[in-house]
Amino acid sequence: SGSGIARILSHCSHGNLIIALLARRPEPLNELVFRAVNPNPDAVLEAFSTDTPPDALRRTFKHIKMHGSGKDSKLEMAVHSIKHSGQQPFIEGTYE
Numbered sequence: 001s002g003s004g005i006a007r008i009l010s011h012c013s014h015g016n017l018i019i020a021l022l023a024r025r026p027e028p029l030n031e032l033v034f035r036a037v038n039p040n041p042d043a044v045l046e047a048f049s050t051d052t053p054p055d056a057l058r059r060t061f062k063h064i065k066m067h068g069s070g071k072d073s074k075l076e077m078a079v080h081s082i083k084h085s086g087q088q089p090f091i092e093g094t095y096e
Helices: 004-009 026-037 054-066
Strands: 018-023 044-049
Touching: 004 018, 004 026, 004 044, 018 026, 026 044, 044 054
Parallel strands: 018 044
Antiparallel strands: none
């Protein structure tokens, strides 16, 4: 799941990446961050609530880019976890 991937990649011995988690509702995100950081206090996970319209996603990614933890960091990986499968490979997709 996306939460398991986030926990592993944020761990110092498995990537030590800064993780930005996105979801529609902030409550599950905050719980996920708490569960992931609690056993691994050095992990850097940030929660961003957003929706799926293109403008909302653009605003969110702009906010992530300017946010303290990931500011001036390069995107190293994107993990796309959706409820319903897409009709084309994610990397070939657009916002729309």
